[in-house]
Amino acid sequence: MTKYSCVNCNKTYVIQVTRWKCDCGGLLNLLPSQSKQENDRWTSDRSIWRYVSSMVGRENLKGWQSITLGEGQTPLLKLDEAEPNTFVKVDFMMPTLSFKDRGAVVLVALAKQLGVKKMIADSSGNAGTALAAYSARAGIDCDVYVSADTSPGKMAQIEAHGANIKAIKGTREEVAAAAQLAVAEEQVFYASHVYNPYFFEGTKTYAFEVYEQLGKAPDAVLIPVGNGTLLLGAYYGFKALLEAKLINHMPKIIAIQAEKCAPLAKAFEKQELIAKSVVNEGTFAEGIAIAAPARSKQILEAVRDTKGTFITIAEDEILVARKMLAAKGFYVEITSAINYAGYIKYATTKDEVIVIPLCGAGIKSPT
Ligand SMILES: *Cc1c(COP(=O)(O)O)cnc(C)c1O
Ligand SMILES: [Zn+2]
Numbered sequence: 001m002t003k004y005s006c007v008n009c010n011k012t013y014v015i016q017v018t019r020w021k022c023d024c025g026g027l028l029n030l031l032p033s034q035s036k037q038e039n040d041r042w043t044s045d046r047s048i049w050r051y052v053s054s055m056v057g058r059e060n061l062k063g064w065q066s067i068t069l070g071e072g073q074t075p076l077l078k079l080d081e082a083e084p085n086t087f088v089k090v091d092f093m094m095p096t097l098s099f100k101d102r103g104a105v106v107l108v109a110l111a112k113q114l115g116v117k118k119m120i121a122d123s124s125g126n127a128g129t130a131l132a133a134y135s136a137r138a139g140i141d142c143d144v145y146v147s148a149d150t151s152p153g154k155m156a157q158i159e160a161h162g163a164n165i166k167a168i169k170g171t172r173e174e175v176a177a178a179a180q181l182a183v184a185e186e187q188v189f190y191a192s193h194v195y196n197p198y199f200f201e202g203t204k205t206y207a208f209e210v211y212e213q214l215g216k217a218p219d220a221v222l223i224p225v226g227n228g229t230l231l232l233g234a235y236y237g238f239k240a241l242l243e244a245k246l247i248n249h250m251p252k253i254i255a256i257q258a259e260k261c262a263p264l265a266k267a268f269e270k271q272e273l274i275a276k277s278v279v280n281e282g283t284f285a286e287g288i289a290i291a292a293p294a295r296s297k298q299i300l301e302a303v304r305d306t307k308g309t310f311i312t313i314a315e316d317e318i319l320v321a322r323k324m325l326a327a328k329g330f331y332v333e334i335t336s337a338i339n340y341a342g343y344i345k346y347a348t349t350k351d352e353v354i355v356i357p358l359c360g361a362g363i364k365s366p367t
Contacts (some may be wrong), residue, residue: 002057004028004197004250015060017114019192020183027294032056032195039244047115048072048102048205054240055201061109061143067137069095071105072205076213079356080328086343087218089210089357094334096130096157097361099206099230103193104130106202111189119191121145122179124172124226124287125154127193127359132163135191142191145179147172151286151333151365171280194227194294203233208243210234210355217247219352220308224339224359225255225264226288229298249353253308255299256342258283258318261291264299265310273297284318287335287360317341327336329360 004013015018021028021135041053047070052058074093079086082135091099111119113323121131124147135142142163145196146155147170158165166176166182170196176194183190193199211217223231231253237324241247257265260283267275277292293299303310313321322337343356 002033002059005031005033005313008343015110015114017116017149018187018190024092025078027195028197030056030201032126037240037244039240039246040063041210046070046073048105048202051205051208054204054208055106055115057201060113060198061106063112064105064109067108067112068105069101069133069137071095071101073209076355085351086352087207087214087353087355088330089355090330091206092336092358092361096133097125098126098130098333099203099359100126100130100193100246101134103127103199103202103229103233104272106133107131107191107196108134108138108195110196110198111135111140111191116140116189118181118186119189120183121193122176122192123193125150125288125364126287128163129154129157129161130304131191132158135163135290136161137145143179143182145175145182147175153364157364160278172290173277191247192291193229199229200236203229203253204237204240205233206230206357207234207237211238211241211247214225214353214355217241217249218251218345218355220252220346220348220354222254222256222339222342222354222356224285224288224335224342224357225257225293225299226290227293228295230359231255231299232295232302232358250306253303253306254342254346255303255308255310256338257310257312258285258288258338259312260312261285262287262310262312263291264296265312266294267296268300268303268310273300275326282298283334284315285313285338286365287333288338305335310349311342311345313338313345319345325358326362330358332358333360333362333364335365336360
């Protein structure tokens with residue numbers, strides 16, 4: 001059976017409802033046993049579940065058919081006729097309108113198989129809306145801890161699915177701490193997109209789809225980063241493709257942060273192994289405003305391993321980028337405009353093939 005294993009001390013744990021970190025405080029990854037990734041056994045399913053044979057620990061995801069909402073297989077489109085090598089991956093065309101569905105459906109499939117009755121999550125918004133939808137479908141009660149000033153659109157979405165909103169006045173870190181306290185008190189499943197490694201088995205499918213749609217690996221993937229759930233998922237996915245010899249190089253990961261909250265970009269610049277927490281000075285990019293990312297070491301390693309880099313974006317650049325994208329037909333939430341702002345700043349050669357994700361729909365944060 002697949003186990004959890006600690007990234008610090010390598011201690012292993014049976015996968016069960018209340019386990020979400022090591023006794024030493026370390027983060028858990030998945031330690032595969034028999035169920036190796038089989039990248040040649042993809043199915044004809046028209047969702048992320050086409051790639052279930054590539055998911056580590058898939059023996060714990062057997063009930064996915066009853067909770068899937070058809071997530072994944074989102075369009076990959078040319079940004080513009082004038083820039084034929086630049087593609088956008090339209091991940092806002094997901095059941096709950098953000099890429100978080102890729103990971104959330106996997107996490108809820110795991111919870112269902114473990115017999116979970118209630119789960120607790122914390123989120124800057126989109127992970128919460130995704131988990132609210134899938135937990136409703138799975139018949140699992142769900143409390144979502146969010147900051148009191150999360151976009152009203154995201155709050156409405158969470159409530160519509162019948163999840164309980166716990167609005168906390170405080171930083172993103174205080175919201176997470178409140179959720180973790182409740183998890184300990186109630187002894188329930190912590191549906192954390194940051195701590196639970198199953199989430200990354202879902203976000204890995206981003207890479208598989210890009211590979212299949214392009215027919216090769218791009219030269220660079222631009223990825224916004226807060227906690228790194230898309231970044232690490234994409235990295236693990238492309239790594240799996242490389243190991244299976246389906247691609248012949250890793251795309252560079254160009255990670256994007258908001259200048260006002262950029263702990264990872266700062267650590268990268270100073271060549272530090274772990275990001276020191278910063279003070280979030282306030283940014284429009286609420287979805288990536290993470291001052292103390294728990295998986296900073298893994299994120300920095302991933303970007304370095306691909307010979308990628310970090311780009312930081314100022315507030316006015318985010319707003320301009322949002323208008324420019326809408327003028328091309330793509331209406332994204334404000335956080336997602338930073339991805340395009342990053343592209344404008346990224347010094348590219350004309351023939352580099354680049355993929356930019358459009359992570360969240362515009363209607364989530366209209367103003
Ligand atoms: C979650 C999210 C991100 C960033 O994801 P992280 O896992 O925090 O790195 C980017 N954009 C949108 C719209 C998101 O919802
Ligand atoms: Zn440990």
